[in-house]
Amino acid sequence: MPLTPLDIHNKEFSRGFRGYDEDEVNEFLDQIIKDYEILIREKKETEERLNSMNERLGHFTNIEETLNKSIVIAQEAGEEVKRNAMKESKLIIREAEKNADRIVNESLSKARKIAIEIEELKKQSKVFRTRFKMLIEAQLDLLDTNDWDQLMEFDLDATDLKTLKEEETLS
Numbered sequence: 001m002p003l004t005p006l007d008i009h010n011k012e013f014s015r016g017f018r019g020y021d022e023d024e025v026n027e028f029l030d031q032i033i034k035d036y037e038i039l040i041r042e043k044k045e046t047e048e049r050l051n052s053m054n055e056r057l058g059h060f061t062n063i064e065e066t067l068n069k070s071i072v073i074a075q076e077a078g079e080e081v082k083r084n085a086m087k088e089s090k091l092i093i094r095e096a097e098k099n100a101d102r103i104v105n106e107s108l109s110k111a112r113k114i115a116i117e118i119e120e121l122k123k124q125s126k127v128f129r130t131r132f133k134m135l136i137e138a139q140l141d142l143l144d145t146n147d148w149d150q151l152m153e154f155d156l157d158a159t160d161l162k163t164l165k166e167e168e169t170l171s
Contacts, residue, residue, distance in 0.1 A: 008032065
């Protein structure tokens, strides 16, 4: 068991003829030397461990600082990406609105053209109907004339035609 400061302080040497017993003092000094060597070695080992731990702590502190910087940079990059995404989404929305307006305007223009064409076709249809009706009525009027009745009353056979033809040639 190592000596404590109290043990060293309370140590009393026996008195010999010429003072303290030399062997006893030497033995005590040897014990003190051994204990101090142990203490010095333990102190050195402790200091080495402390230095090692301080180095590791410094290393981990550097890693922590690097990580903190990385986190800040990542947050800033994230914010930048978010801002850019917002800008891009606004641009996309504006472009989509422009395209929608253009499409609506083109559709309205086409619808107007189609409506005009429909009106034109209606007019042409009315004109055609009127003309066709007039043609049919004219044809019906032709059918209703007495000329048809006269043709039906006309009686001529093939022999009469021969004599008529001969008379015409003679004349």
